[in-house]
Amino acid sequence: MAGIVSFWQLGLIGWPVGHSLSPVMHSAALQAAGLKGDYRLFPVPPLPGGASGLRDLLDEMRHGNINGLNVTIPHKQSVLPLMDELTPAAEAIGAVNTISMNGRLKGDNTDWLGFSRDLAAHLPKNIPAEGRRALVLGAGGSARAIVYALVQSGWKVNISARRLEQSGQMAADLSTPQNRITAVPLSDFSDLSAVRLIVNTTPAGMSPFIEETPWPSGLPFPKNALLYDLIYNPPQTKLMKAAEAAGLPAVNGLGMLIEQAALAFHLWTGQNVTSDIFKQAALERKSS
Numbered sequence: 001m002a003g004i005v006s007f008w009q010l011g012l013i014g015w016p017v018g019h020s021l022s023p024v025m026h027s028a029a030l031q032a033a034g035l036k037g038d039y040r041l042f043p044v045p046p047l048p049g050g051a052s053g054l055r056d057l058l059d060e061m062r063h064g065n066i067n068g069l070n071v072t073i074p075h076k077q078s079v080l081p082l083m084d085e086l087t088p089a090a091e092a093i094g095a096v097n098t099i100s101m102n103g104r105l106k107g108d109n110t111d112w113l114g115f116s117r118d119l120a121a122h123l124p125k126n127i128p129a130e131g132r133r134a135l136v137l138g139a140g141g142s143a144r145a146i147v148y149a150l151v152q153s154g155w156k157v158n159i160s161a162r163r164l165e166q167s168g169q170m171a172a173d174l175s176t177p178q179n180r181i182t183a184v185p186l187s188d189f190s191d192l193s194a195v196r197l198i199v200n201t202t203p204a205g206m207s208p209f210i211e212e213t214p215w216p217s218g219l220p221f222p223k224n225a226l227l228y229d230l231i232y233n234p235p236q237t238k239l240m241k242a243a244e245a246a247g248l249p250a251v252n253g254l255g256m257l258i259e260q261a262a263l264a265f266h267l268w269t270g271q272n273v274t275s276d277i278f279k280q281a282a283l284e285r286k287s288s
Contacts (some may be wrong), residue, residue, distance in 0.1 A: 005067055008037025010268065013057060013079075014072035015050065017041040019207065019233050021254075021282045022070060025261050028281035033271040037067075046074045058082055061101045068268035069099040070261075073203070076141030083107035093148045094173060095141035098264040108267060111145035114260030116153060122226060122251050123197070129154060133194050135225075136160070137186070137214045138201035139167040142230055146199050147174050147181065154179070155197070160186040186216055195222040198243070200229040205237035213238045221246040232257055235286070258282060 008030060012022050018041070026039035042057055044050040054075060060066045071079055076095040080086070083096065084104035089112060090096050096107035132155040136147055139161035150157050151174060159181060161167040167183035175181045198221075204212040221227075227243040230253035240250040262275045 006036065008035055008068070008269065009066045010037060010039040010068045010070075011042050011057075011066060012039070012070040012072060013042050013044050013054065013075050015043055015045050015074060017043055017072065020072070021232075021257065021285055022261060024281045024285040025258070025278040026265060028277050029262070029265045029271075029273040032273050032277045033265075033269060035269060035271070042069075044075060047078050050075070050078075054078065055082065058099075058105060061099065061105060064101075067101065068264070070264060071097050071099065073141070079107060089113075089148070092174070093141075093144045095144050097141075097145070097260065098267060100267050108264075109145055110260040110263035110267070111142060111256070112149040112152070114258075114263055115146055115256045116149045117259045118255030119149075119197075119228060121255065122228070122249070124226075127196055131194075131196055132156060134158070134197040134199060135186075135192070135195045136199045136201060139163065139170050139183075140201065143201040144170055144174065146201055146230075150197075150199075151176060151179050151181065157181045158195075159183040161202075186219065192220070192222045193224075195225050198222075198225050198227045200227070200231070200237075200239055203231070205229065205234075205239050206231045207233045210234055211238060213242065215239055215242060221248055223247070226251070229253060230256065254282060 010026055023039045030037045044053040079096050085106045087108045090107045090109040093109050097111050098108045100106050134150050134155045135158050136143055137160055147157050159167040159171055171181040171183040202214045204214040227248050227250040229237050229240050231237050232252045232254040235252055243250045258275050258278045261278050
């Protein structure tokens with residue numbers, strides 16, 4: 001495909017998408033790879049109002065006017081029935097964040113591997129297999145990718161979300177015979193002390209709602225956990241500040257964003273651009 005495309009039209013579907021770092025990262029990657037092109041934001045309202053806009057964008061891909069799309073909130077699950085093909089990861093996760101076209105619309109998910117790669121850079125190296133217990137906050141499309149990634153790495157996962165039915169369904173969907181996921185309200189956890197990793201996949205704390213947090217007031221944090229918040233705007237959420245005040249290390253989701261973007265770029269173009277290119281572009285944009 002890279003040999004016949006002279007100008008790469010890439011983009012991000014979401015609502016809203018105004019604060020995304022994706023355009024600057026992918027523009028830098030195109031330049032580094034010696035490819036001409038651009039990356040646009042495509043605001044599409046949630047369904048049912050955005051149904052026609054979503055279909056129109058995918059038709060643009062089918063006709064070769066768009067060469068690659070990312071998908072973010074709230075369409076990671078909405079696009080599933082509109083794909084001609086799903087990768088095994090996207091099908092298992094039940095969410096798509098990357099769409100490519102090679103005769104057929106193919107839905108993929110690079111969130112899970114992007115998260116795994118970045119998490120490995122922050123986790124202590126000496127966590128024993130029996131100590132790999134994680135608590136995931138939220139049950140949306142991003143949460144599904146995170147839980148899938150953790151299960152693939154042998155973590156025992158607990159899910160806590162406001163809608164217990166949704167988190168219960170996700171636990172049932174992503175459990176394996178060797179690794180059963182549990183879904184319970186955060187207030188019902190009997191022993192948080194065993195948790196070594198907390199991952200926030202909810203939008204609580206994201207700009208402009210920076211005063212929100214998914215962590216219940218008065219609930220103590222486990223003493224030996226890492227907090228990973230998928231939010232990167234603001235760079236330090238209220239949840240991260242609370243965790244650090246309790247003595248926990250806390251990281252935001254910028255690293256995951258960078259890693260999943262590099263994976264998506266390779267799927268579209270076949271070019272291997274290092275994640276450092278994406279990171280440099282993101283950091284320069286955030287500092288400007």
